[in-house]
Amino acid sequence: MHDEFLCHVTAYGTCGGQRIGVPLGTYRAPTLALALWWLRDRASWIAERLDPTPEDPSVPPGALVPVAATIPDVPGLLRTWCADDVQQELVADELAGGRLVRIAVADDTTEYELLAESVDALRMQRTIPALVLPVA
Numbered sequence: 460m461h462d463e464f465l466c467h468v469t470a471y472g473t474c475g476g477q478r479i480g481v482p483l484g485t486y487r488a489p490t491l492a493l494a495l496w497w498l499r500d501r502a503s504w505i506a507e508r509l510d511p512t513p514e515d516p517s518v519p520p521g522a523l524v525p526v527a528a529t530i531p532d533v534p535g536l537l538r539t540w541c542a543d544d545v546q547q548e549l550v551a552d553e554l555a556g557g558r559l560v561r562i563a564v565a566d567d568t569t570e571y572e573l574l575a576e577s578v579d580a581l582r583m584q585r586t587i588p589a590l591v592l593p594v595a
Contacts, residue, residue, distance in 0.1 A: 463487065463578035464494035464554060468501045471570040483571075487578070491554055495547060498562070498573050502537040505571055510534035526566075533571060536564045550575070 468483040484501055488494035511518050540546055540562060553560045557580035562573040 463489055464491065464575050465578055466494055466497050466501075466573070466575040468505070469572045469574075471572065472568055488575075491551060494554060494575050495551055498550070498575055499541045499547070502541050502562070502573060506534035506537040506541075531564070531566050533564045533566045533569075537571070540564075 464487070466486045466488055468485075469480045470483055471478055471480045473479070483505070486494075486497045488497055511523070550560050550562075554575055554577060557577045559574065559576040559580075564571050
């Protein structure tokens with residue numbers, strides 16, 4: 460059983476012709492349930508910042524404009540993922556099995572990536588090369 464999980468959220472874009480990543484958060488979750496909660500929370504956080512409720516009093520009138528229909532609806536995709544129990548169960552199964560999970564969505568300018576992996580699996584990967592090296 461994998462007991463601890465390392466979770467990351469990163470936004471990737473292009474600056475000066477180069478792809479750059481901007482870390483949006485990292486969390487070392489002590490349980491699988493908290494890792495899943497944090498990933499959903501960060502996905503919701505991104506969605507709300509990209510597409511706030513127009514009635515929100517903190518958003519000035521006229522500040523929000525619709526995007527073209529050809530642009531992927533990143534906030535909608537993130538909200539759908541958060542609400543999908545089947546997807547949440549799949550992520551839980553993958554993490555419990557020690558596998559890396561990557562959820563990525565992109566629009567015309569930015570890719571948003573949520574990653575989670577077992578700390579135990581990371582430790583085991585680091586020791587494997589040492590175990591297979593011949594002893595001189």
